[in-house]
Amino acid sequence: MAKFSKKRGKSSPAISTASLPDIIFMLLFFFMMVTVLRDSDLKLSVNTPEATQLTKLDEKSLVNYIYVGRPTQQYQAVYGTSPRIQLSDKISTVDDIPLFLEQHKVKLPEAKRSRITSSLRVDGDVTMGIVQDVKTKLRKSNQLKINYSAGKRTDELR
Incomplete structure (x- = not known):
């Protein structure tokens, strides 16, 4: 009968860290591509009304936001204090809405x-x-799906 002996003195090899920088850069690149940064800087003060029955929008990429409010303090010298419309990142007029809608529509697939x-x-x-x-301008531009944004009401008995 043969005897089995334990091999002593041999240690397992060290783990190679040569590919670690590659993995880190792949993760960094992945998160840089996936992260969506805020695409517009709000120049208007908008305090949306509160509501009790809210529904979340499913696909944010299919939503274009139109802000209506008074300019913030830093923009009041340029735009005044009367209510304005903001489309994307700039203060606009009602006549700019069809072009804004078309620019958003072109970025999306036909379906x-x-x-x-x-x-x-x-x-x-x-x-x-x-x-x-x-x-009215949205209706004339054939944009018939409209959503009103609201904040969640904290007190149900108002």
Whole structure:
């Protein structure tokens, strides 16, 4: 009968760290590509009204945001204090809405274009005149899916 002996003195080889920088750079590149940064700088003060029954929008890429409110303190010297419309990153007029919608539509695949929603983020203190002008221009541009953004009401018994 043969005896089995333990081999002593042999140690396992060290783990190679030569590929570690490659892995780190691949992860860094992945997160740089996947992360979505804020695409617009808000120049208007918008305090949306509160609501109790809210629904989340499914695909954020299919939503274009139209902000309506008064300019913030730093922009009041340029734009005044009357309510304004902000499309993407710039203060605009109602006449700029069709071009804004078309630019958003061109970026999307043909199959998803019919599901585009315009989300109106309107300040609670703004009169309905400018909101009605925006809605009329959206209707003339054949953008019929409109969403009104609101904040969640904290007190249910108001």
